[in-house]
Amino acid sequence: MNVFMKKKFNGDGTCRQFLLLAGYVVKRRILPIILAAGIGAAWMEIQSCAETQKDREIQTCTEIQENIKTIAENEDLSENFYITEIHEGDEIFERINRRSYQENDNISLDELRYLKIQHYDFEHEIQEGELIVNEAIAEDCLDIFKQLFEAEYEIASVRLIDEYWTGDGDTTDTASIEENNTSAFCYRTVTGGGNLSNHALGLAIDINPRQNPYFSYSTGEPVWYHEGDEIYLDRDAGMEHVITEEDLCYKLFTEYGFTWGGSWNNPKDYQHFERKGQ
Numbered sequence: 001m002n003v004f005m006k007k008k009f010n011g012d013g014t015c016r017q018f019l020l021l022a023g024y025v026v027k028r029r030i031l032p033i034i035l036a037a038g039i040g041a042a043w044m045e046i047q048s049c050a051e052t053q054k055d056r057e058i059q060t061c062t063e064i065q066e067n068i069k070t071i072a073e074n075e076d077l078s079e080n081f082y083i084t085e086i087h088e089g090d091e092i093f094e095r096i097n098r099r100s101y102q103e104n105d106n107i108s109l110d111e112l113r114y115l116k117i118q119h120y121d122f123e124h125e126i127q128e129g130e131l132i133v134n135e136a137i138a139e140d141c142l143d144i145f146k147q148l149f150e151a152e153y154e155i156a157s158v159r160l161i162d163e164y165w166t167g168d169g170d171t172t173d174t175a176s177i178e179e180n181n182t183s184a185f186c187y188r189t190v191t192g193g194g195n196l197s198n199h200a201l202g203l204a205i206d207i208n209p210r211q212n213p214y215f216s217y218s219t220g221e222p223v224w225y226h227e228g229d230e231i232y233l234d235r236d237a238g239m240e241h242v243i244t245e246e247d248l249c250y251k252l253f254t255e256y257g258f259t260w261g262g263s264w265n266n267p268k269d270y271q272h273f274e275r276k277g278q
């Protein structure tokens with residue numbers, strides 16, 4: 001501090017004193033702060049680099065995990081979604097013979113395919129599913145059910161109609177619908193008529209039938225076949241599992257060239273998708 005006093009008497013001392021004082025303050029007070037700030041900044045920089053590096057490592061790690069997951073999921077899909085032929089005497093044949101499959105002149109065993117799939121049920125649990133369709137639509141059906149699964153689309157039940165066998169095709173179909181079962185092939189006539197159904201050729205699929213009933217309009221007024229169907233007459237009430245043109249099921253099936261029974265005037269068969277023979 002003495003130095004400053006001396007400088008003050010040298011004429012231009014004010015400035016020098018100020019500078020010296022500034023220098024002193026800088027040296028004694030600010031410099032440590034600057035040094036501390038500098039060290040702090042450097043430390044922050046190192047930390048930031050370390051964080052960035054860590055983030056990169058985490059990111060890379062996450063990417064690898066996601067890739068593994070995707071590969072695993074794809075492997076799972078091919079393991080859980082597949083098509084097999086049906087041969088006389090094999091396990092599937094024994095389950096369907098003289099039930100959904102009858103010896104006939106319209107469809108042979110080698111024109112049918114067994115599909116193993118997975119689906120989400122109404123509790124959003126993953127379930128095994130199986131259905132039989134015509135070979136002409138087998139690959140497309142497998143793709144559709146894969147996409148429904150990936151979108152976590154809920155289907156109550158997908159079991160062979162033979163699980164509900166009552167003795168004939170028509171009443172078995174009724175029993176399967178009562179249980180809200182989704183099914184395809186069944187060698188039977190059309191509902192309410194004598195002609196062969198497209199289900200008999202494995203070219204039609206009924207999805208979530210309780211929420212998507214069959215309504216006949218032959219008399220002008222709707223007629224239904226299962227108790228409680230009438231609440232599903234209104235298709236725009238926002239009820240769950242109701243197939244409309246906004247529904248993924250509708251979008252996928254129509255994209256693959258299927259016709260929707262909900263587009264017909266009479267009957268309105270909201271559960272039904274079919275594709276005519278190739």
Ligand SMILES: [Zn+2]
Nearest residue numbers: 204205206272
């Ligand atoms: Zn149908």
